[in-house]
Amino acid sequence: MSARNFIRNVLPPIVPAVVVTAATELxxxxxxxxxxxVPAPSSVVASxxxxxxxxxGATFNTANASLVGFAMSAVIGSLxxxxxxxxxxxxxxxxxxxVFFQTVPIIAxxxxxxxxxxxxxxxxxxxxxxxxxxxxANTLTGLLSTDPALRDLFRLYDAKRLATLLKxxxxxxxxxxxxxxxxxxxxxxxxxxxxxxxTGSGIGGSIMVSRQQNRVDKVFAGLLLASLLGIVLxxxxxxxxxxxxxxxxxxxxET
Amino acid sequence: MQLxxxxxxxxxxxVDLGGIKRVFPGPVIAIDSIDLQIVPxxxxxxxxxxxxxxxxxxxxxxxxxxxxxxxxxxxSDGTAHRxxxxxxxxxxxxxxxxxxxxxxxxxxxxxxxxxxxxxxxxKAIERVGLADASRxxxxxxxxxxxxxxxxxxALVTNPSLLLLDEPFAALDEITRQxxxxxxxQLWYDRRMTVIxxxxxxxxxxxxxxxxxxxxxxxxxxxxxxxxxxxxxxIAALRTDAHFxxxxxxxxxxxxxxxxxxx
Numbered sequence: 001m002s003a004r005n006f007i008r009n010v011l012p013p014i015v016p017a018v019v020v021t022a023a024t025e026l027x028x029x030x031x032x033x034x035x036x037x038v039p040a041p042s043s044v045v046a047s048x049x050x051x052x053x054x055x056x057g058a059t060f061n062t063a064n065a066s067l068v069g070f071a072m073s074a075v076i077g078s079l080x081x082x083x084x085x086x087x088x089x090x091x092x093x094x095x096x097x098x099v100f101f102q103t104v105p106i107i108a109x110x111x112x113x114x115x116x117x118x119x120x121x122x123x124x125x126x127x128x129x130x131x132x133x134x135x136x137a138n139t140l141t142g143l144l145s146t147d148p149a150l151r152d153l154f155r156l157y158d159a160k161r162l163a164t165l166l167k168x169x170x171x172x173x174x175x176x177x178x179x180x181x182x183x184x185x186x187x188x189x190x191x192x193x194x195x196x197x198x199t200g201s202g203i204g205g206s207i208m209v210s211r212q213q214n215r216v217d218k219v220f221a222g223l224l225l226a227s228l229l230g231i232v233l234x235x236x237x238x239x240x241x242x243x244x245x246x247x248x249x250x251x252x253x254e255t
Numbered sequence: 256m257q258l259x260x261x262x263x264x265x266x267x268x269x270v271d272l273g274g275i276k277r278v279f280p281g282p283v284i285a286i287d288s289i290d291l292q293i294v295p296x297x298x299x300x301x302x303x304x305x306x307x308x309x310x311x312x313x314x315x316x317x318x319x320x321x322x323x324x325x326x327x328x329x330x331s332d333g334t335a336h337r338x339x340x341x342x343x344x345x346x347x348x349x350x351x352x353x354x355x356x357x358x359x360x361x362x363x364x365x366x367x368x369x370x371x372x373x374x375x376x377x378k379a380i381e382r383v384g385l386a387d388a389s390r391x392x393x394x395x396x397x398x399x400x401x402x403x404x405x406x407x408x409a410l411v412t413n414p415s416l417l418l419l420d421e422p423f424a425a426l427d428e429i430t431r432q433x434x435x436x437x438x439x440q441l442w443y444d445r446r447m448t449v450i451x452x453x454x455x456x457x458x459x460x461x462x463x464x465x466x467x468x469x470x471x472x473x474x475x476x477x478x479x480x481x482x483x484x485x486x487x488x489i490a491a492l493r494t495d496a497h498f499x500x501x502x503x504x505x506x507x508x509x510x511x512x513x514x515x516x517x
Contacts, residue, residue, distance in 0.1 A: 149347045152319050156341050157364040157412075167363070171351050247392040248350030 039217035047221040055206065055218075059225045062123075062192050062202035066229065069127025070188035074181055076128075077135025082165065084136070085143035095140075102133035106191060110198045123195035123202060130191030131184035138180030142173025178241040185233040193226055203229075267296040267448030268330035268338065268415045270316060275325035277311055285311045287473035288325070295415075296446040298439075300459035302505060303469035304513060309452040310344075312474065313420050316450065317341050329416060340409030340447075342422040346401035348393040348408075355380060355389040358407045365412070379411040380404070383437065399430035406434075410441065417442075419451045423458070432490070435461055439488050456509065460502045461488055468508035478508030 021041045027033045028040040035043070048055065080098070084091045106126055113122045113129075146169050154164045196204025203222045210218035270293040277286040285308040293299055303309050314320040316327060317339055330338065348357045359376035367375070380389050383403040393401055402423060409417060419438075423431040439462055442449050453459050459466050460482060468478035482501055484492070492498050 147347065149343045149345070150349070152314075152317075153341070153343075153347060153360075154364065155319060156317060156339060157361050159364045163364060167360075168349070171349070174351075245351075248394050 036214060036216060039220050043217040044220045044224065047215070047217040048224070051218055051221065055203075055221060055225060058201070058203045058206040058222070059229065062189070062196065062204065062226065063229055065123040065195070065202065066127050066188045066192040066233065069124045069192060070131055070185055070233065072124070072128045073132040073135050073184050073188065077132045077180070077184070078139050078177065080132075081136050081139035081143060082170075084140050085169075091140075098133065098136050101129075106130050106194050107197075110195055113195065114198060119199050122199050123192050123204075126195030127188040127191035130194070131188040134183040134187065135177075135180040138176045138183070139173055142176025143169050145176070146172045175245060178237065178245065182234060182237050182241070185237050186230045189226060189230040189233065266415070266446055269293060269295050269328075270416065270448060270450070271326075271328040272316070273326040273328075275312070275315060275322045275327070277308070277315065277320070278323050284473035286315075286322070287475050289469075289474065289476055291467065291476065291479075293448060293450065295448055298442050298449045298462060298464045299451065300463035300466045301450060301452045301469065302456065302459045302466055302509065303454065303474060304471045304509070305454055307469050307471050307512075308474035309454075309469060310420050312469075313418050313450065313452050316416075317418055338412070338415045340412060340414035340417045342402075342405055342409045342417070342419040344421050344424060346393070346398075346405040348401060348404055350393050353390050353392050354385060354396065354404045357393070357404055358389075358411050361408060361412050375411055376407075379407040382410070382441070383407040399426055399434065402426060402434060403437075406438070406441075415447050417447050417449045419449070421453055422451075424453070424455075431458070432493075436488075436490055438462065443487055456502050456505050457493065459505060460484070460498060461493060466505055466508075468505060468512055470512035477512040478505070480504060480508065 024033075024038065025041050028035050028038060039047075084095055084098075106129060109129075110122065110126055113125045117125045150168055150172070151164070154168055159167075192202065193204035193207075196202040197208055199205065200208065203226050207219050207222040210216075210222065270291070272289055272291040275286055275289045276284070278284050289312065301309050301312065311320060315322050316329065318327075319341075348354075349360065352360070355373070355376050358380050359372045362372040362375060377386070377389065380386060383406055385400060385403050385407070388396060388400060393404070396404065405422070409419075423434050426434065435458055438449075438451075451459070451462055463482060464486070465479070465481050467476055468480070469475065470477050484498065484501060
């Protein structure tokens with residue numbers, strides 16, 4: 001990385017973080033803000049080290065559940081989108097329910113999930129439910145936007161439905177699919193943590209317990225790890241997207 | 256089925272249109288009773304103002320659209336879906352495939368084995384002068400090169416009927432003339448039946464043995480003219496006085512077609 005590149009791209013987002021962190025540290029140390037409301041950044045870092053074995057275990061659990069829930073969303077969501085795109089009447093009949101499903105507040109049905117799926121699977125189920133809709137919606141948009149001329153080309157050679165799906169409609173939808181997955185990745189982490197508020201496991205569980213113990217520093221440490229997890233997932237999807245689309249799509253063109 | 260594009264010329268098929276009529280919701284009569292008999296190996300230009308229904312007519316011949324009344328017969332057995340090559344107004348390549356795999360697509364769709372397919376695609380791409388670019392992706396090709404790939408894709412199945420819908424309209428004049436000359440040579444060597452839709456009089460005159468001029472909506476045949484030019488066309492012909500005179504005949508036809516409006 002050149003120095004120029006560093007100054008242009010890496011430095012700008014670091015500056016606000018440093019300023020805000022320093023200001024918070026100062027405010028707490030001077031007693032302007034009580035430390036039971038906002039912890040000093042240094043105490044959050046201390047908690048990260050001190051509580052590491054516990055936090056690491058929690059993060060691992062949350063990461064695991066988020067990934068499984070996200071993978072299920074990616075696969076099942078794409079399959080649902082393919083089914084919905086197969087005929088106009090299928091879409092008319094079922095798509096409203098997909099939309100309705102999305103508006104159900106996850107926090108309200110999380111207790112139900114425990115009854116239906118048991119404690120172990122609630123977190124994954126929650127991550128899955130929260131993250132599936134963007135996959136369905138974006139993949140469906142992509143599948144329905146195939147260029148008519150290209151559809152004609154496939155018709156001209158009497159292409160089978162499956163061949164048209166695999167060689168034309170799905171690849172054509174890929175940029176949309178990637179957008180859906182990017183949104184779903186962040187939501188899967190949120191869904192997992194909401195599930196953990198109920199089950200008491202993972203980062204969500206750790207945050208709940210820390211709050212009850214007035215350990216605001218540890219709550220923030222958990223928040224930090226949850227965000228990091230979301231960022232890692234998001235970056236991973238971006239990387240995959242770049243590899244898959246680098247040859248052809250303007251959004252990923254090498255500059 | 257013969258797949259080698261460099262193989263001995265195939266003769267074209269005949270196309271018979273009887274009383275074709277097409278009405279779009281509105282209702283807009285796009286095409287009103289067109290009769291057209293095209294003999295095997297003929298190069299026909301269909302000329303008309305923009306939006307006159309030329310493309311619709313071509314789609315009907317390709318079997319991509321159905322007329323509201325009238326009959327179409329392509330080839331003696333009337334089938335021949337797979338013997339049709341079609342070039343769209345734009346290149347319409349699959350951006351995630353390189354040039355070679357784009358050209359091979361039709362063969363893939365009709366189930367030709369991989370080795371045979373790649374060999375035929377390589378030959379087709381060579382014939383349009385793009386052998387060096389066969390590994391490049393559409394985003395890495397110029398507009399003219401993309402159109403050449405599109406042409407190679409239409410030719411890879413060795414079609415006996417080639418349909419082109421204003422294929423070079425988006426290209427600059429020099430590239431367009433080059434491609435016109437190239438297309439002419441391909442036809443001259445192989446003698447498939449070609450139906451070339453265009454709104455350019457110079458392009459129609461240069462390429463076609465016969466020009467059919469359509470009126471503005473609804474499309475009807477107002478002029479069906481056998482061009483009085485040598486069968487083989489060379490670039491220098493465009494500046495020939497007789498060429499200009501032949502263009503004049505088509506221009507008169509177009510003007511008369513416009514006059515029928517309203």
